[in-house]
Amino acid sequence: MAWKYPKYNNTDGEPIDAEAINVNFEAFIRETQGNLNEHNWASGAFTDAEDYEIGACLRIDHSYDEVTPMAAQTAAPANIAAIVSGTAYQTIAVYDWDVVDSTQIICDTALLWVIASFQHSVSNDFTRYGVQYGLRLDGVVIAETVTGSGGRNTDPNGEGLDGDGTNMPLVLDAILPVLSGPHTIELVARMCTSATIALPPTAAYWMVCNRELIVVEMH
């Protein structure tokens, strides 16, 4: 670790001392057996990613769906399903977290950089129900990634994003330490309660169109 210095500076006239030589060499040999750290490498020594075999340092799990929202977000909400192409995600009409996109990896003990990039898109009810998004690792929602407020106190329309955020691009990310083994990483969403309508919004939903989930496994 860090820099090492020879103990003795052998000069002319001194005995050719095996101990002094060994002490000087050991200082460096032991360092190179696992104690090197950031101070031992010149700045920029490892910045050219082309020098690495793919997966040598970072392993990337990547999944995405291209779902183009049509231009008619102002169309009648009842026809919302007709204004998107492809397979848009549709929030389910319950209050619990639901999976928008997910991936499963098997890795060694590592740091995971989870990035979810997606388009919060149209709803069939622009005014009554909010929606929240978050990242979930192995069934646990990462609270710090959850969008919007969780309290009704200051939001009569319920929590989260509403019609003002239509077609809003969002990115959630988190760096998460994990132990070796399989891990499930999910982008999740939930419909929120309404300040004025207490019943579950059985007929109301939001859609997520273009979306991408990236998991960078860092060693």
Added chain:
Amino acid sequence: MGYDRNRQNTGLLALRVESGRLLAPASVAAEIDNFEMTPEGTLRSINGPTPILPVYNPVAGLFNYGRVHGVFHALLMEGSRDVLLVHSAQQIRVLNGWGRTWSTLIGPSGSGAQLEADLVNTDTPQYPTQFTQTPTGIVIVPQNRSRAYFYDGEAVLPLGYDQYPAPPMGYGPTSYYDADPANDIPNVYGFMGSGSATLPPSYGHVDFGTGQAGTIVADPNGVQAGVLGSSRYQAAVQWIDYFGNLSPLSPRSNTVSIDTQNIPLAGTGDYRTPDRWLRAFLWGAIPKGPQGTIGKILCHTKDMLNSGTSDLYEVPGNMLGATSGSYATIPDNQVTMYQYNRPDTDLVTRPPEPIPVPVFKVCAVAFGRLWIAGIEGDPAALIPSMPGRWGTFLRDSEYFPDPTGAEITALCPVPQGLLAFTAVSTFLVVASDDGKGFQVAPLSNTVGCVAPSSIATLQDGTVIWLGRDGFYRFKADAGIQNISLDIEELTKRINNVRAKQACAVVDPRTREYRCWVPLDAGRDNDFCFVFDPISEGWRRRTGTELPVAVCVTKDHRQYVIAGGRVTDNLSVTRHGVWLLDHEVQSFVPKPRMYRLETSWIEAGSSKDVKSGKMVYFWFRETDNTSAEIEVYRDWRKTKTVYSNAVDVDLVDPEDVPPLWGTTAYGQSTTPNQWIKRRPYWKKVAIFVPSCEVYKLVLKTTSPIELIGLSMDELPHGGSGRVP
């Protein structure tokens, strides 16, 4: 004259420590300068130092530091970040090994520092810059009334907050009064006066929902559906920084009030269900914090007229059902408005009440807290931080160990608790019996510590420090002891004006306690007292280096690093950061004088005359040069018996080992193999006829290793010369 056959040998004198006593055993030297004990038990000359940042560019030369004030090493970020800090001139720098240079953490404008601040660069008598490692970073305490700073390996900020936030400003709901009570309009708007199409104005603005603040009671007259009672609220603000430190609470805001209003019966007037009469407030002018602030905690009273308390409570964060887990009400340093819409029951946590972080001189971590002392304006106080919040100090948490009000000069954690020193007293802070607080027990009312950086802990847990009249140690089972009585002649020469700048370290390699002090009229720490815990005695090291601060690296290298001035072999003196006891080819320090002086031999029998005949040195071969021997007699060091000195070889001339510079590689006719240096005896004839006492001085600038010596004497029975 005595007969030679009566010659006596003193026996082997294995000199390892020195004493200033006139009557000292012959086995104790008068001076051992620039030697250290080897693992084999011999005395070997020390070498080095070498610059931490060697010369990579011959044109640029060594890094230009300026006057050094402190140096510190730590492992941060769970041991993965190797940090070496130096405070030199007006900057605090961190070593970037990957760039072979230092980068500036704290410095004046234009220095490229992460944090701009003017640090004082002065040579006045002062403590070295103090550094204390916490589990999450390093507390940096420059002297000269500077603020303390905190560095976690990435970010550097002032330690905590030294200022109060301004109070927030409460807006609405407001009341409009008229001289005619019939025209009084109780507070009608929750917010700014504009209602919505769906909710009447008295409910507040639609964007903020229906109100939840206020107190509704039954109509005492039984006429109305109820009464929205008169209520009063106040708020305050607290900042939180990147390291989790809390600011003092701001002064309280103006009072926001709700006035009494009758709630009409169903079907009459402006009837709404009673809970729809509750209010919401808007708080503005919430102050942004200084650099490093990452959130603002809004603190709010409950209804001060009806709840029975006017205490402030933290308004919880708003994440996921209003849990209070969020670190701040407003998790940023941009927003200056907050719409408060909480029932009193949401307010459950009282905010801590920190004081502004004072300017202080010394600190230490103990009991999971940072203890600060030497406080500007309150020098006798000792204040612990909140656990884990190293820059948050609560109001009324001070301790005053010394009843006379003496300034606390040093702190040192020990297994029993925390040692707190004044210059003339010592105290032990321990946990109180109930475990909720602390209590202070006096250890000494006469012995204190004058230099916080003179404190170092031996590997067996013994703490050593510099007091006013010498060095002391503390062991749990032995209390406080003076360990420098044998060298009191020397310790009395410590420049007591500048003793506070002393710095010390325990070298893990040799186990020595080393303390550099200014001696006599010295302005620099030009003399090093070395306590050898194995031999329970003292040596010294002088010349070459003038450290201002020393530290041991926390990693496996356990290097002893010094910040200060070093003189090279061309007599050029440079400020810098140095690795002690190591030497490289690119930097040759000024040669040291290795000097060993015996005590006055036979002092106990000095009234009996004897003749010194022969001295036998037991060396280990080190260099194809020689050392000088001087011999003095009869208590006078002004005239040597050998005026030009006698040389003694530092290799055995009868068994010369292969030497660097002369041994040819691969030749079989000369010794050319690696060797282990051998011990050998060297005999030197001295002739000190009819003396009372005599003394030997061995000195050289060449590497030397000494095992011991002995002398032949010839006693002259009954030949005393007592006048």
